[in-house]
Amino acid sequence: MKLGRLNHVGIATPSIADSVRFYREVMGAEVIREPFDLPAQGVKVCFVDTPIGRAGGTGGPQIELIEPLGEGSPIHGFLAKNPAGGQHHLCYEVPDIHAAKAWFEAKGARVLGEPRIGAHGTPIFFVHPRDMGGVLTEIMETPKMAAGHGS
Template identity: 70%
Template sequence: MKLGRLNHIGVATPSIADSIAHYRDVMGATDITEPFDMPEQGVKVCFVNTPTHSTGSGHSDSGGTQIELIEPLDENSTIMGFLAKNPLGGQHHVCFEVPDIEIAREAFEDMGKRILGPTRIGAHGTPIFFLHPKDMQGMLTEIMETPREGGHWSN
């Protein structure tokens, strides 16, 4: 396996609206996607797009690692436990891209890494799975198939 792009860092928040205001008004983000619900995970998410260059020719770019803001939809949300321990929110997971999700899943299984549940469609519309933080240096780690050029992944 070859290390893929750090697609996003997942950041839990008790209020996605407050977090959007923070990234816009305090940090100066100009490119934040519209929040949407993922009911099967019990979360509402949106993405703060970050630039690949801080200084330079002034051309706009937002192809850097994203910040995924994650708010619980209800009491059964997968992030309720995290927010109980971190009421202000905080860094919840990291997500790396791979070219092929099945090959990656098999590779992590072969290395004895615990995979949390089945492969499913993630917030970018491509297949993803999560790895147990205790097998990943203390970090909940998402593995995501790179979106195909020109559009969404489809089967």
């Protein structure tokens, strides 16, 4: 397996609305996708597009703003420790989610749960930060087409 494209950086936030204002007003973000609920994951999600390279073209990695949907959300615990929010995870693409899962497990990495459908509508799983240099890492199957939420 090879390291795939960085798809997004997950940022936990207590308020997507406040974070959207920050990315628009302070960071100059021009393309901010409509927030949507992802109840199966216990979160509300909003993607902020970043440009590729210095030319300012679109298509670079995205910022994924993640707000908890209630106290049962996995993001709730992160925000309890980091009330202002912050970087939650990095997400990399792979061509085959099941082959990637088997590869990580064969390396002794702790895969957190079975593959499930993520915010881009493709299968994902997470790898424990202790096995990834201290960074919670999301692995997602490369989207087959550019349709869907933020793809």
